[in-house]
Amino acid sequence: MFQFMEFNDLKDDEIKLVLKSKDFPDYDKGILPRYGFSIIRINDNEDIGVIYFAVDNTRRQYLRGHISYGVSKDYSGHNYAMKACKLIKQVALAHGFKRLFIGARYDNIASKKTIEKLGATRININDVTDDEIIQNLHKEKIDMYAWDIMV
Numbered sequence: 001m002f003q004f005m006e007f008n009d010l011k012d013d014e015i016k017l018v019l020k021s022k023d024f025p026d027y028d029k030g031i032l033p034r035y036g037f038s039i040i041r042i043n044d045n046e047d048i049g050v051i052y053f054a055v056d057n058t059r060r061q062y063l064r065g066h067i068s069y070g071v072s073k074d075y076s077g078h079n080y081a082m083k084a085c086k087l088i089k090q091v092a093l094a095h096g097f098k099r100l101f102i103g104a105r106y107d108n109i110a111s112k113k114t115i116e117k118l119g120a121t122r123i124n125i126n127d128v129t130d131d132e133i134i135q136n137l138h139k140e141k142i143d144m145y146a147w148d149i150m151v
Contacts, residue, residue, distance in 0.1 A: 002033045002055065005094055010087045015080055016040050017051065017087050032056045035091060039071065039084045048075040051084040053091050062123075062133045065103040065144065066092065081114045089149050098150045106141040120147035 002025055010017035021036035032054050039049040049071035056066055067088060069081045085102070092100055102120060104111035123144045124134075137144050 004033065004035070005091075007035075007091055007094075010037070010090060011042065012083055012087065014042060015048075015083050015087070016042055017084060020050070030060070032058070032060065037084070037088070039069075039080055041075070041080075046075075048072050048080055049084070051081070051088055053088050055095050059130075059133070061101050062130070062144065063103075063136055063140075063142075066097070066100040067102045076110065079114070079117070081111070082117050085114070085118055085147075092149055098148065100147045100149055101144055102147060103137075103142045103144045106143055112143060115145045115147070118147050120145035 004022050007017070007019065017037035018040050019035065020038045021034075023031065023034040023036065025031055025033045034052055034054045036050060036052050038047050039051055040046065041048050049069065051067065051069040054061070054064070054066050054068075056064075067085060069084055071080045071084075089100075100120075101123070102115050102118075104115060123146050
């Protein structure tokens, strides 16, 4: 049975992640465990966005990714999403992950730049040997990236 862990010190010099939700799994319905965190700017305690981490070792990870995030427009352009991803890496490592998948719509240039700044690389058939998954990503116009977090 899945157990959520406690993460109380996810922060750097600019932001901190504060737990806002734990989505409990319902495997029969395809619902996987997921953490949700608010991204808080430390200097003024402003809630500037969210980041989610799905604890997923299923085929779904290739189609939806492990990480999703959003930063309010007023705070975009400051690399807060990238910094939040770097902090969420601690959650992933605690759950035994070595590699994460992060997706972005083909036309979301800002998100793709964020993902690439992390050092993630776009996946191909060598990363996921399932043609159907690659075809679904193309059909849904999602660029999926692999991020090796053990580096």
